[in-house]
Amino acid sequence: MTVIVVMGVAGSGKTTVGSALAERLGVEYAEADAFHPPANIEKMSSGHPLDDEDRWPWLHAIAAWISEHQATGGVVSSSALKRRYRDVLRTGGDVWFLHLDGPRDVLAERMQGRTGHFMPVSLLDSQLADLEPLETDERGLIADILEPPSAIVDRALTELAKEQP
Numbered sequence: 001m002t003v004i005v006v007m008g009v010a011g012s013g014k015t016t017v018g019s020a021l022a023e024r025l026g027v028e029y030a031e032a033d034a035f036h037p038p039a040n041i042e043k044m045s046s047g048h049p050l051d052d053e054d055r056w057p058w059l060h061a062i063a064a065w066i067s068e069h070q071a072t073g074g075v076v077s078s079s080a081l082k083r084r085y086r087d088v089l090r091t092g093g094d095v096w097f098l099h100l101d102g103p104r105d106v107l108a109e110r111m112q113g114r115t116g117h118f119m120p121v122s123l124l125d126s127q128l129a130d131l132e133p134l135e136t137d138e139r140g141l142i143a144d145i146l147e148p149p150s151a152i153v154d155r156a157l158t159e160l161a162k163e164q165p
C-alpha cells in the first residue's frame with residue numbers, strides 16, 4: 001500500500017494534517033522529528049540549520065519506516081525539503097507526497113503561535129532557502145496551507161483515490 005509522506009518546511013502543518021490523514025485512513029502516523037538523532041534536535045534548538053550530512057541518517061531511518069509499512073500503509077511526516085532527500089524516501093517503497101505550501105508570513109505566524117516547540121522561528125528562512133518544491137513528475141500533490149486541515153485531508157484523499165487502480 002502507498003505510504004503518504006507529508007512534507008513542507010517547519011510550521012507548514014505536517015503534524016496537524018498528517019495525523020488527521022492517518023486517522024481518516026485508519027493507519028499509523030509517524031512523526032518526522034522522532035527520527036532525528038538527539039544531536040540534530042540540539043542543533044536546531046540552538047538556532048543552527050541542519051545540513052545534508054545531518055539529514056542523511058534521518059532520511060534513511062524514515063525510508064526504513066516506509067519500507068516496514070508497505071503492507072499496511074501509513075502516514076509519515078518529513079520536511080523532505082530537497083528532491084534528493086525525497087529520492088532517499090522513495091527507496092523505501094511506494095510513496096505519495098503531500099507538500100504543504102504557503103506564504104512565509106503565515107508560516108512565521110504559525111510557528112510563533114505554538115508553545116513548547118524546539119524549532120526557532122529564526123530558522124524559517126533557512127528552511128525556505130533549502131526547499132525544492134514537489135515537481136510535476138513526482139507522485140503527490142501540493143496543498144495550500146491557507147485551507148483548513150480538514151479540506152487538505154479531503155483533497156489529498158480525493159487525489160490519491162484517482163490514482164488507485
Ligand SMILES: Nc1ncnc2c1ncn2[C@@H]1O[C@H](COP(=O)(O)OP(=O)(O)OP(=O)(O)O)[C@@H](O)[C@H]1O
Pocket residue numbers: 008009010011012013014015016017033077110111113114119145146147148149152
Ligand atoms: N491548515 C491549517 N490551518 C490553520 N492552522 C494550521 C493549519 N495547519 C497547521 N496549523 C497550525 O499551525 C501550527 C503549526 O502546525 P504543525 O505543528 O502541525 O506544523 P509542522 O509542519 O508539523 O511543524 P514542525 O515541522 O515545525 O514540527 C500549529 O499550531 C497548527 O495548529
Ligand SMILES: O=C(O)[C@H](O)[C@@H](O)[C@H](O)[C@H](O)CO
Pocket residue numbers: 009010011032033050055078079080081119127
Ligand atoms: O530537515 C529539517 O531541517 C528538519 O527536519 C526540520 O524541518 C524540522 O525538524 C521540523 O520542521 C521541525 O520544526
